[in-house]
Each structure stands twice: as C-alpha cells, then as structure tokens.
Amino acid sequence: MTLSLLEEEALGFVRDLIRIDSVNTGDLKTIGDGETRAARFVQSLLEEVGIETSFVEPVAGRGSVIARLRGTDPDAGALIVHAHLDVVPVDAADWTHPPFGAEIADGLLYGRGAVDMKNYAGVILAVARHFARSGIRPRRDLIFAFLADEESGGVWGASWLVDNRPELFAGATEAISEVGGFSVPLVEGRRAYLLATAEKGVGGLRLTARGEAGHASRPLPSDPVPQLAGAVARIGAHRFPVVRTPALARFLEVFGAARGVTFTDENLDAELEDLGFVGRVIAAAARNTAAPTVLRAGDKSNIIPGSAEAIVDYRALPDGEDDLLAEVARLAGETVEVESLRSMHPIASPIDGPFIDAISAALTAEDPDGVVVPYLLPASTDNKHFARLGVHGYGFVPLRVPDDFDVYGQFHSADECVPVESLYFSARVTAGIFTTA
Known part of the structure; x- marks a missing residue:
C-alpha cells in the first residue's frame, strides 16, 4: 500500500502528540506544561505551511492554538474543527505498552490519547497542512482549535476562549469533534458510523x-x-x-x-x-x-x-x-x-441538513455500504461550550474498525489503542468532509 503524504503525516503527528505527556490532573499545581508544549508543536507545524495562528495561554501550561482557513463562500457559516490536547492520568503499571511511547504492535497504535483524542488532533493538523500545501480552499471557513483542559471541564480551554476570545470563532454556525464517527456492526458486512448530534x-x-x-x-x-x-x-x-x-x-x-x-x-x-x-x-x-x-x-x-x-x-x-x-x-x-x-446543560443539534449530508457523502466515498447514524452522547465534550455561541455541535471522528473493536471502550482505559489503518481512513474521510461541508 502506497500512502499519501496526508496519511503519513496524520499517523506521524498522532504519534508525536502521544509522546508529549499532557496529562491533566485537574490541579494547576501538578499539571505541568504538557498542554502548552503540545499546542506549540501544533502551532509550529501550521505556521510552517503558512497558516496564521493565535496562541492563547490563560494560565501557565494551559495553552491552546487557533487557526482559520478562509473558504470560498463568504456567506457560509464557519465550521469549528476542534480537538483537545490534554489527556487523563495513567497508571503505567496497568499498561503493557508505554502510555507515552506511541508504540505500534500488530497494527495497533498504543498510547494515552490514541482515541481520546490526539488521534483527531493529529489528523486535523495533517488535513490543515494538506489544504495549505495543495491550495485547496474549503467552501466555508474552517476554524481549527487545538484546546487545553477538556478533561477537567474546559475551564482554561474552550470555556475560557468562548468567554474571553469569542472573536476567534466569529461567524461559526457548526462544530465537529468527538465522540462519534467510529464504526459499529449494523448487519453482516455493513457498518454504521455513529454521529453524536446531542x-x-x-x-x-x-x-x-x-x-x-x-x-x-x-x-x-x-x-x-x-x-x-x-x-x-x-x-x-x-x-x-x-x-x-x-x-x-x-x-x-x-x-x-x-x-x-x-x-x-x-x-x-x-x-x-x-x-x-x-x-x-x-x-x-x-x-x-x-x-x-x-x-x-x-x-x-x-x-x-x-x-x-x-x-x-x-x-x-x-x-x-x-x-x-x-x-x-x-x-x-x-x-x-x-x-x-x-x-x-444538555445540548442538541439537528439530525438532518446539509452538514450531515456532507459527512455522509465523505464517508460513503470511502465505505460505500456504510451509513451515518445519529445518536445521543451520554457524556460531555467541548461542544457544550461552543453551544453558548449558538454553534451546533457534532461528534464525528471517522474510524473504520473491526466489528469487535469497541472504540468507546478505549476512552480512559489502560492500553488505549487505535488501528493504524483507521487513522489513514480518518484522514481521508475528514479531508472529504472539510472540502465540501
């Protein structure tokens, strides 16, 4: 299999981000500077291809970076594409692979953040660079947000930015992030891809x-x-x-x-x-x-x-x-x-519309028999904070996985992992969504 530069960079960036220990303990005294180091890493790679960025660090160590790619339709609402750079704590004794080693074994990439959610951070970073290098202009503005502190409620990340720097998200009408997009068995030989609409x-x-x-x-x-x-x-x-x-x-x-x-x-x-x-x-x-x-x-x-x-x-x-x-x-x-x-408070977004159609089209281009199915997430993401700006939030990180691979069960677990092939798939589908959404 010959990989595109997009796919190669997606895997490489996910591994690089996993190797940055950005554990969020919830205590400012013990968190360290991992989130800021991860944000600076992302910022350098965006600016390397000419993308302007805004780095925000409300308190030491809690860094986020925001970048906007301009679309071709100035009347279209912007899309916030966001991923958090912090991860939950680990007990290394419970792991058979180093939690920050980003090791690959038997086709699986292991590490804290492999699904929650440095996988998406690496993928959207690769997609942003791919668009910049190739001169691809999306239909609508894409606001890439790499955020701190989601695992402790977004106090110093999305919530702080919404309250203090709302201009960074001006014109946004929808947002896309975790938790969804992973495949689950529908019937024999067909997969459903869950889309969190609420x-x-x-x-x-x-x-x-x-x-x-x-x-x-x-x-x-x-x-x-x-x-x-x-x-x-x-x-x-x-x-x-x-x-x-x-x-x-x-x-x-x-x-x-x-x-x-x-x-x-x-x-x-x-x-x-x-x-x-x-x-x-x-x-x-x-x-x-x-x-x-x-x-x-x-x-x-x-x-x-x-x-x-x-x-x-x-x-x-x-x-x-x-x-x-x-x-x-x-x-x-x-x-x-x-x-x-x-x-x-709970949030809910429309389960039908042009954005859902764009997600479905990009998905079926890679998996013709796949179907996007709305569901209600029984947990929380940073979409709740962006909802305060009137933004409709969706959870869709595309991952085609084996039928017995429980992506949801990987969140916060020991030996958190993701199939490498799923990351390549994620990069292709995500690029397709952003091109036409």
Missing part, C-alpha cells in the same frame, strides 16, 4: 440529612444516616422512563429496519443488549440517570452523627433537566436537603 447534561447534587448527634446506644429512624440511606436507596433503584429523543428515534429506526427488529420502550435495554457494546452506549442515552456516587457520615462507630451527606451524579436528556431534578427531590423526601453543585 449530549446529555451533566450535573451534581448534594443530599444532606440532619438530626441531633448522640450516643449510638439510642438510635432513632429519624437519625441522619437512616434518612440519607433511604433517600440514596430510592434514587439508586429508580429507573427513569425511556425518552425517544430525535437522535434515539433515528438510531432505533435505522438499526430496526436493517435488522428486522421493532424496538419497544418496555424492553429497550434487553433489546439493545443484542447489539453488543454499541447497545450499552445507546441504552445509557435513552433516559435520564441519577447515580449516588459519594457517601459521608460520622467518624466514630459509637456516635450518631449530626448530619450525613451524599453526592449524586446526574445525566440529563435535552429538555429533561427540570423533570430529572424534580424527580430526584421527590425520591429524596421532604426531610433531606437537595443542593445543586454544578451543571453543564
């Missing part, structure tokens, strides 16, 4: 039960721990109803028609299990969820504490946040206080 909102709640501290020899059902335990048990056992959002409805329609299956709300979890690992992702996106994750009470066994506390993580569907919060308050009961800690 994201659940993410939030936290503090539940607090109060009472009188006292000796453990005189317990009462109204003591804080029993109160809190009852609330936590009710919330943990509750199953919210299935909601057929536009993304879920389209996914079930496409997979149902291809497989000759009629999906029902009553048995949806069991029916989705038949789809394998992709079914579990879709099941997580089919309803609101609230999961108790932290419990705190007392520190001595013979003392009844005066208060007990739990933290609940919730994931809300688009237009479902108010219903979720009301239901959690009801389940907690009148004697347990419920306090909101933080939230990132």
